[in-house]
Amino acid sequence: MHIVVCIKQVPDSAQIRVHPVTNTIMRQGVPTIINPYDLFALEEALRLRDTFGGVVTVLTMGPPTAAESLRKALTFGADRGVLLTDRYFAGSDTLATSFALSMALKKVAAEFGQPEIVFTGKQTIDGDTAQVGPGIAKRLNYNQLTYVSKIVDADFAGGVIRVERRAEGGTQVLQSRLPVLITMLEATNEMRRGSVENALIAARAQAITWNAADVGIEDLTKCGLRGSPTIVKKVFAPTARTEKAVLVEADGSTDGMADALIDAIFERAPAVEEDLFEQAARQY
């Protein structure tokens, strides 16, 4: 059995700051992490491997420094890391990203065996589009199972998988045929700790590194900026509201403040006052 997990190295956005004058992102010194949503996919893959045996490959596309995220994944227990890196990929939107990743996945299949499951995270915290997974599925012609909260059972010999999927207003129980692409919902499992043994292996491991030509991409116009139908024309800071909050003043007592605040609320939103009284009249 072979499972591939697509992970992305992202800036730890909790630490991103925007330059107040130039409105550009200050990336210097911002640490990078594995996209947190991808860890739920990786953990699920490792659990399946621990139950059924087989191999987990992690795949990332990014700059050469993204190899760091592969090393981290090996520490958690992944078996093999593949880095797809090329300057032609710079500026890829999700369509170009899913194209490049799907080409790499074809090469992974050819070299290391056809994966029964390809996992991605629900979304990234820097891109936040949730489109790369479905994009890969379409290009590889895999059945797509998004927002999976639970893998109910998997019959790798029979090629059947059953999952629970988060839908609007409920949970769908779905049955599909392998191979599938699964995007894992967050908080559905908890990432294991890396072991010392794996950390030692990871420290010595050399990620398999491929460029565009290696994965058989001949038409470079499908990559990077040129392969991206979407065009970012403008990046700007949200405009500040011109008026600031009107501060409610009241004498020092807490009850006085509460009353003053309610007066101010009702004065500005008479409709809310009406609704509340109507609702109260019905309730008691």
Added chain:
Amino acid sequence: MAEEKKPAPAAGGRANTKKELPEHFKAYKHVWVAVEIEHGQVHTVSYELLGEGRKLADKRGVELAAVVMGNDRASLEEAAVACFEYGADCVYLVCDPALAHYRNETATKVLTDLVNTYQPEILLLGATNLGRDLAGSVATTLLTGLTADCTELEIDDEGSLAATRPTFGGSLLCTIFTLNFRPQMATVRPRVLAMPERVPGRTGRIVEFDPKLVEDDVVTKVLDFIADRDSDKANLPYADVVVAGGLGLGSVENFQLVKELAEVLGAEYGGSRPLVQKGWITSDRQIGQTGKTIRPKLYIAAGISGAIQHRVGVEGADLIVAINTDPNAPIFEFAHLGIVADAVTLLPALTEAFAKRLRINRLAS
């Protein structure tokens, strides 16, 4: 499929790319909304999109169409009536037993076939689990651009769709175009757009479309659907009054004060993201960019600093009231009313005072 995977320079690069629409795309006309129906219910986000789509269509001088698909003709026809009353000129109605439940495979096929047949210039979907699942597959099949989770849609001077969305965790906004491909696709989250006025009696034309689906060819089967229990379902996006707390409350015990006020007001309660991480509230109660977008008539935020990621989720509220000990907290920059006070003592006083007024009013009437 949008968002600069690399931090694209704000100007230069492709920023100056000219529109050169290939000849075969010039026939693409009209604005479409893919309506979300599950279990016979139209998701309100679809009506919100019709409201916005109406404006875009009028600016372009084209029609607004809605796509409804499912297996129950009566509920589809009912949905079509609602779509007309919310602004659609035309409804593509797709009725087939294989469309009983939402499935990516069938829905992708129907929508891409429809697009290829009737060629819309703009295609909008809700940024729900269903809409996100479908939009990515459709855009990849059609090899066109898709901008996710937009907060604003506009038509620029050249007639192109300008889709604005938060980027870099919400600290910045970016405006994204799909200049050389059609349709221009975008998703918008529930409650980001205002609900349009319903015009009873407004009608339009229905175009039936035969999807030519064969159930035996569909690989994925729906074995069961377990509906959420109503009791533990938070409906923050559609609540009229929302009370929320943040880290400023100091402890999960103090968060109880938020719930008590919400209870008296018949409101939903929620919180900032750190509270989810601390386990004080469940993730379906997180408000903000990576949580729920709300649009209540009244929003009370206690002990919330007002980070940009929180702000983008609440800006649609009619009245934002902030309680914070720090007069310089960013939330006072966008709240309408504020009070510099300790929420831990003010919240119970507010709850008490509200309860008293509601009681007195009831006795008086």
